[in-house]
Amino acid sequence: MRNIKGLAFNILLLANSFEVIPMITLSETLKAEARSLRWPLWKRSKVPPAVTSLNLFMFVKYITDQIVYNAILMKTLLVSTYVPQKCGIATYTRDLIQAVVGYNSNITPHVVAIINGKDSNYPPEVKFKLEKNSRDDYIKLADRVNSSSYAYVCIQHEYGIFGGNDGDYILDFAKKLKKPLITTFHTTLLEPSPNQKHVLKELARLSQSNIVMIKEARARLRSVYNIPSRKIKVIHHGVPDLELEDNTQAKERLGFRADDFLVGTINLISRNKGLEYVIDAVKKVSMDIPKLKFVMVGATHPQVKRAEGESYREFLLKRAFDLNLNGQFKQVNEYVPLNSLVDYLKALDVYITPYTDLDQTSSGTLAYAVGAGKICISTPYIYANEILSDGRGFIVPRRDSDAIAEKLIQTYTNLTERKKMQERAYKFGRKMIWSQVAAKHIQIFKDAKTKT
Structure with missing residues (x-):
């Protein structure tokens, strides 16, 4: 039993070292016991007497649940225009995906590429295609995603890239979606039309988190669209990590x-x-x-x-x-x-x-x-x-x-x-720089999983 306990604790600590199991989510008792066991993995001579069989069971169950759940968490689906389309949001989404994977290679981002009649030769991360002006496609996409193993969905929002009046077809998708939804708003108008205001406000309401890139956009979401502050995150637009050098x-x-x-x-x-x-x-x-x-x-x-x-x-x-x-x-x-x-x-x-x-x-x-x-x-x-x-x-x-x-x-x-x-x-x-932007997005992904 003593060796099994030691093995369980070492598995826990090893998992935590790779951020598979964040220590902050453990109870205070389990955190205290885990802290007392931060010895090198090859030194298994002692296990504190405070470790009980019940706590061991809790540890093993927690480890199993978290490893399975985090494996699901790694599947991310982004809805956006995408390269090779010539579009700023398409490029942004590609760069964000590369940054996220570069920061944590265990995450597997896939893409729903929004198309407008003409199909393109998309890279392998594009797993779905959404016809911009086909309302039925938005509903069918929600059904497919709901039956999939994706943990959450991230929409890159700009009125013009979605079909309908002011891009309101995206609401059909969001309303039927059963996965946690995170939306990045690339435009937050100060004086929207009534329908533009409705589209953004409803999409933000259906989203667990809403991302904007500057503080003024956050202020607009609060004052113009009445979005609660707790649902708004500000994350800068990412940039390459370049040296400041003579040109x-x-x-x-x-x-x-x-x-x-x-x-x-x-x-x-x-x-x-x-x-x-x-x-x-x-x-x-x-x-x-x-x-x-x-x-x-x-x-x-x-x-x-x-x-x-x-x-x-x-x-x-x-x-x-x-x-x-x-x-x-x-x-x-x-x-x-x-x-x-x-x-x-x-x-x-x-x-x-x-x-x-x-x-x-x-x-x-x-x-x-x-x-x-x-x-x-x-x-x-x-x-x-x-x-x-x-x-x-x-x-x-x-x-x-x-x-x-x-x-x-x-x-x-x-x-x-x-x-x-x-x-x-x-x-x-x-x-x-993109690594910092990726880290902040990943934390929002983790929060979405935790709250689900």
């Missing part, structure tokens, strides 16, 4: 000169990006910063391209031509993969997001730029307001090329201020 070599690798002053944006191109105001600003500072180059990286957004073709891009190119920018404007008309995105980001001196939509509550590329310690110039959409506060970047009025030009000159001429701002941004970005 000379990065410029040369991309074919620029070391002394070029590179201002850039990396995005899916659409009219609400406000890029014409950067082009105008480049012309205004061309005498003050003769080696400035504006680098516009990104394909036209697929939905924009379907609706209006390349008319906005053609408008931008004509504007640059009319202003005689010549070698001061470079476009990279492609959807760049993550490694190329990072290469361009490393090379830039200034990252700019001159968006005209001020209701945007997340921006992956602005997050990446802050994480890389870049000087950032942005219009005051709510994500930028929060991320660039406390001297981490410049905020300028929207549609104001004069203000952009002023900040470009200020950045170019004041090297001391530039370095301090880069350091402040980089320090803040350490809170946003």
